Amino acid sequence: DHFRVCLTVRDDSSDCAAIHPDATHTGWYGETLCVLMEVVEPVLQWAPDTAAMLAQRHVTAHVGCRSSIVFTAADQSQTIGTQDANGNYGVTFEAYGDHILERAEVQATPATNPSATPVNWTPQRGEEGREFELCGVARDEFGMRALGLTCRGGPRDGERCGGIRSDDQCGDGGVCEHTSCVMVRVARCRYCARAGDSLTSIVREYAMDMNWLRLWALNGNRNPEWGTGLKNPDMVAEGTAEQHLFLGVTYRVKPGETLQGLAQRFRTTVKSILMLNFDVDDQHGVQAGGELCILPCSSFDTAAAPPLIGGAAATTLSKEEEEDRPGMMQ
Secondary structure, X not given: OEXXXXXXXXXXXXXXXXXXXXXXXXXXXXXXEEXXXXXXXXXXXXXXXXXXXXXXXXXXXXXXXXXXXXXXXXXXXXOOOOXXXXXXXXXXEEEEOHXXXXXXXXXXXXXXXXXXXXXXXXXXXXXXXXXEEEEEEEEEOOOOEEEEEEEEOOOOOOOXXXXXXXXXXXXXXXXXXXXXXXXXXXXXXXXXXXXXXXXXXXXXXHOOOOOHHHHHHHHOOOOOOOOOOOOOOOOOOOOXXXXXXXXXXXXXXXXXXXXXXXXXXXXXXXXXXXXXOOOOOOOOOOOOOOEEEXXXXXXXXXXXXXXXXXXXXXXXXXXXXXXXXXXXXX
16 A cells, blocks of 8 residues: 655744745745655575475375474565565464374474474374375564465456455455365375384284384385385384385285285285275275285285295286285385
8 A cells, every 4th residue: 555644844823924835924934745654574495395286286294203294484675775585574384183282292483584483294004005185374563464375266366465364455256265285195004113112012012913024025125216225124224215114115006905915915914904995994995006014924814915926836926916916115
């Protein structure tokens, strides 16, 4: 908005009253001077790293590891009469996301420009394979404008809502929605070891009938994803790349496959599969196209398992089965 402010000076002498048109009984009036004042509107923008995160729409988190999701926003309004676009307002941030915020730590910061706010969250066992939405809203320090709220429907469809979330701002039929959101995906078959963890303790936590040597086979060599391998099976170093452990391999279910069939094929048990996939139950089974975490050869019951490849009673796999063998990572 623009405001016009005018000033006129005068003295307190009445000696020239009626002699000059600018002279009155209350004094001599000088020339009127006016100034046009403009209130600069905040121009809120996400920082490049935050904008890239929001464009990707997904962030990966791992059970046991603290994930720090940082939202950074800035006011880039320009100072009148200059080319300076460093902003004129402090910026605040507010996070939204019911499930994540139940345990998350949001480091509140005062109104600064730019403003960077970390949302720290540690996934727990049982959340593997699930996705949770986390949204953010940045506002100027006076609540005039907001970043992350957009009208859907109504006469202002696609426009930003104001500083306070209200459907009324969007007109008839419009809804003010959160639009700066990411889906936090908790990875399957991954676990972040805690201080004092060993492969034996991790095996006992996830399935009592598993052998720690199977985890060593998955994590003992150089890990191309995390950049290093596990050095000591009796003590996993917290705060290093080796604390990111594989619990198995990921496998995409094909049409017609069942838990019992997969357990037999990979020489494991239904119990072991369920222990590694909390979003699956034996009553509803598995869905084609879905992912499972499987630790092959984690069953000592070999009677029901297919014969070893290359053995006296070897099972011949089709070309399709050979191509679909699960890899270490997917």
